[in-house]
Amino acid sequence: xxxxxxxxxxxxxxxxxxxxxxxxxxxxxxxxxxxxxxxxxxxxxxxxxxxxxxxxxxxxxxxxxxxxxxxxxxxxxxxxxxxxxxxxxxxxxxxxxxxxxxxxxxxxxxxxxxxxxxxxxxxxxxxxxxxxxxxxxxxxxxxxxxxxxxxxxxxxxxxxxxxxxxxxxxxxxxxxxxxxxxxxxxxxxxxxxxxxxxxxxxxxxxxxxxxxxxxxxxxxxxxxxxxxxxxxxxxxxxxxxxxxxxxxxxxxxxxxxxxx
Amino acid sequence: xxxxxxxxxxxxxxxxxxxxxxxxxxxxxxxxxxxxxxxxxxxxxxxxxxxxxxxxxxxxxxxxxxxxxxxxxxxxxxxxxxxxxxxxxxxxxxxxxxxxxxxxxxxxxxxxxxxxxxxxxxxxxxxxxxxxx
Numbered sequence: 001x002x003x004x005x006x007x008x009x010x011x012x013x014x015x016x017x018x019x020x021x022x023x024x025x026x027x028x029x030x031x032x033x034x035x036x037x038x039x040x041x042x043x044x045x046x047x048x049x050x051x052x053x054x055x056x057x058x059x060x061x062x063x064x065x066x067x068x069x070x071x072x073x074x075x076x077x078x079x080x081x082x083x084x085x086x087x088x089x090x091x092x093x094x095x096x097x098x099x100x101x102x103x104x105x106x107x108x109x110x111x112x113x114x115x116x117x118x119x120x121x122x123x124x125x126x127x128x129x130x131x132x133x134x135x136x137x138x139x140x141x142x143x144x145x146x147x148x149x150x151x152x153x154x155x156x157x158x159x160x161x162x163x164x165x166x167x168x169x170x171x172x173x174x175x176x177x178x179x180x181x182x183x184x185x186x187x188x189x190x191x192x193x194x195x196x197x198x199x200x201x202x203x204x205x206x207x208x209x210x211x212x213x214x215x216x217x218x219x220x221x222x223x224x225x226x227x228x229x230x231x232x233x234x235x236x237x238x239x240x241x242x243x244x245x246x247x248x249x250x251x252x253x254x255x256x257x258x259x260x
Numbered sequence: 261x262x263x264x265x266x267x268x269x270x271x272x273x274x275x276x277x278x279x280x281x282x283x284x285x286x287x288x289x290x291x292x293x294x295x296x297x298x299x300x301x302x303x304x305x306x307x308x309x310x311x312x313x314x315x316x317x318x319x320x321x322x323x324x325x326x327x328x329x330x331x332x333x334x335x336x337x338x339x340x341x342x343x344x345x346x347x348x349x350x351x352x353x354x355x356x357x358x359x360x361x362x363x364x365x366x367x368x369x370x371x372x373x374x375x376x377x378x379x380x381x382x383x384x385x386x387x388x389x390x391x392x393x
Contacts (some may be wrong), residue, residue, distance in 0.1 A: 040324030
């Protein structure tokens with residue numbers, strides 16, 4: 001594997017994906033994802049799955065917009081991490097054609113199939129090429145329910161046109177399942193972190209669930225057998241715990257991270 | 261007309277002193293580092309203002325590094341990666357532009373990261389499987 005990373009994969013994608021145990025070998029790694037206890041273990045699995053799928057490098061990006069102004073990006077990097085520095089320093093999130101694709105589509109595609117129209121987009125793609133994604137597959141991991149959170153798995157190879165061949169059809173099947181598993185694991189991880197850091201109680205979550213459903217203070221007070229002023233002050237405490245400005249943002253944050 | 265002068269008004273001694281004091285305060289704040297913390301979740305290096313936090317955790321393949329950068333009221337960026345050798349770790353530390361704003365954080369990071377990598381290379385650590393198997 002290390003020699004692959006240094007010189008590029010000597011095999012063709014077709015020869016790797018046509019192996020009789022291809023799906024079983026990748027699946028054996030993918031199914032272990034939910035049991036990964038921490039990010040180090042998850043990264044190890046991502047690296048292993050990347051190699052077994054026939055790619056050389058990969059990166060998983062999880063994106064959540066907490067409210068209109070606040071965004072959260074999380075990167076699992078099974079590639080040269082310097083790529084992420086350059087990407088982040090130039091704040092290329094807005095220009096990234098692959099991220100834009102993932103926001104509006106759910107089908108895995110080759111990077112070459114995504115139209116690049118602006119100079120900014122071209123620079124993002126060129127940067128990825130410099131860091132091992134000369135040929136790339138973009139695998140979106142969308143969320144349901146109109147939430148902003150989404151995941152994006154990028155698989156890469158240093159060999160030009162590596163993913164253009166016949167093996168892509170088999171690869172996209174396993175890549176999609178890997179992307180969804182990583183995304184689910186990542187959200188569960190963030191949810192645990194948030195619960196621990198904010199020290200939210202079951203009552204807090206109930207309150208946020210009511211807010212998310214659009215209930216008024218009076219209605220919530222009636223449902224929880226409490227007074228409206230008590231409900232308001234409880235919301236203030238929850239807002240402070242979550243570090244947000246108002247109860248609407250608190251409920252949105254809780255929904256984005258799967259707390260309610 | 262006010263606001264249309266070709267040459268801006270020179271700074272008064274008072275406002276110049278205020279600007280210097282403010283710049284000094286920013287530098288002092290950035291120089292402050294929260295004392296290193298070690299627990300089961302790893303070793304944490306962070307700036308006093310909370311803008312940057314890096315957690316180092318030994319793992320089967322080397323050292324797992326989680327870097328959390330907070331831009332107050334704007335975004336949170338978390339990077340997670342594994343380093344198996346000292347060279348790539350040092351290269352990564354040197355490439356981070358925040359090292360200029362938080363020099364003490366990065367001095368600590370480099371020293372402790374290299375020490376952890378050296379320890380994980382020792383045979384007794386290399387034999388430990390990350391999942392405890």
